[in-house]
Amino acid sequence: MTFREKNQKYYEPAAQCLMIFGLIALCQPWIEPLHRYGVTITIVGLIAFLVTSHIPPEPEAEEEEEEELI
Template sequence: MTFRELNTKLFEPTAQWVMIGGLVCLCQPWVELLHRYGLTITIIGLIGFLVTAHIPPEPEAEAEEEEELI
């Protein structure tokens, strides 16, 4: 598995879930520690998503196959 495939299947969704988790921590009223660090968790997820979203996906193999057939 290449780094780009790993990024698409693991890193990018993980960063999205960290952002969602940070928002949930920020909005819940029961645990003060989670509420205190909710914004930090959201920002960490946002930075992770910005980094992983700028890594281009694997080039498709179909374009190469079509060129070979012509």
């Protein structure tokens, strides 16, 4: 598995989940450390998403034989 495949399958969704978790942590009032670091968690997720979303996906393999037009 190449890095681009891992990025598309694991890293990009993990960054999105981290952003969502940061927003949830920011909005909940029960656990004070989560509330305190909610903005930091969201920003880290946002930066991770910006980095992972700019990595292009794996290029598709082109077929060597093209169909002949009749």
